[in-house]
Amino acid sequence: MAKHLKEQSQPYDGGPQRGVRGPDADGQRSQPDRVQQPGPAAVAARDLTVRRSGNTVLDGLDFTVGTGAITGLLGPSGSGKTTLMRAMVGVQRISGGTIEVLGRPAGSPSLRSRVGYVAQTSSVYPDITVEDNVRYFAALFPVPRSAAAEAIDAVGLSPYAKRRAADLSGGQFSRVSLACALVSQPDLLILDEPTVGLDPVLRVELWDRFARMAEAGTTLIISSHVMEEASHCQSLLLLREGRLLSALSPADLQRRGGSEDLERAFLALIRDAETREAA
């Protein structure tokens, strides 16, 4: 595990319920928690390691994600964000450690109706209509018939419901994929770079929707390599080269990185870690 992070024990003031606990929370672990979590954490990883064809993609991650908030998973390309999300969904075999989702090992059959996952590549059927796509996924979950129309409306595609998915623009196409996940009304929604390729107006709309879902009790884990999107999250998991650089709130990131600009703050944290590794 990332030993170089142990020595620093910055106070962590995000409550355990709405937020993440990772290496930075280590200093607090000895103190009794005043706020007890009501249920199991949305995601709890212990020494999570994933090796793929000889490469260590995830290296001993320890963190907890609380329920009912937006957690941003940020880091440069190739830092292991997608692999970590796939491990949470249970489609990625893990090589060591444990990862629990909503109190059960990731990938447990009972989680399949509670966890929604939108991969980076829009996995929908291009040759059928938007409506047919969403209805098909709705049919795989115990949801009412109206759920499909609601999900299509939620991503702003109602005017295009009868269009073939292949005839939509790239941004619209990726929203079909999102609608197919929303339709199952999951407790935990894992979104891999959902805002890539979207115009600014749409990006804002989607983040607003995510915020409303979190208020309604859905837990969202959203990855991005655009640091400015971190400001929409209540808590952040910062990944770098398969290791958890930090788990903290956006405000903490700004403070610790010594910059209002989240991107600069993140870079400062990376440089910090590099100097410590070199030492």
Add this chain to the structure above:
Amino acid sequence: MNVHMLGATAARVLKQLRDDRRSIALILVVPALLLAVVYYLFENETVLPGAPRTFDRVGLMMLAIFPFVVMFLITSITMLRERTTGTLERLLTTPIHKADLLFGYGLAFSLMAALQAAVATAVAYFVFELNIEGSGGLVILIAVINAVLGVALGLLCSAFARTEFQAVQFMPVVVVPQILLCGLFVAREEMADWLEAISNVMPLTYAVDALQETAANADPTNEFWVDLIVVSGCVVVVLLLASLTLRRQSK
């Protein structure tokens, strides 16, 4: 097994196909055209009195071989797309059972196969006056079971192909040997023993044998039912093997 999810999957597969009008036309029309070719190929043969025309033998077998070949190709490509676009992985994160997915595919394509067989059989009977003892309904039944066999093999083979090119290349490996050895070209008892032994373990052999039983007898014989059970058993085994290739987790 969940009938609702199975039905939804079959409906989705059919909707995907519905969009592709050209494929539907090819599926329905091509077998009839090829039957016409076979008919005219043997148009001028001299038939001894009482002996069946070559068309009655070859045309009949083609009725069962078309759905097998076509459904094998369509299924392996569709399933490969499902694997490469990530929709399969996505489906396997949902509560759907693998069997619902596989049988959904089987159901959708056997409906298409039934349509195809109905058109081809009707053309063989009414246009080219196919002359056999048994009923046309049994011919369609065999054609549909054969189509499901093609679907099952296609589902299985798609796991071993990375690209559509590779998927198509499985046809000479999996389909052509069965056509060569099923008794279409040379009667099985006239083959070298080792070839006959190979043909004994190929499911298409039993489908063709069932057709020959239908051609020779007005009512289904015991051998006919045994043949059908063998082919159906092969379908179940191949579907089980295919379900093993659907992994919810990747390395």
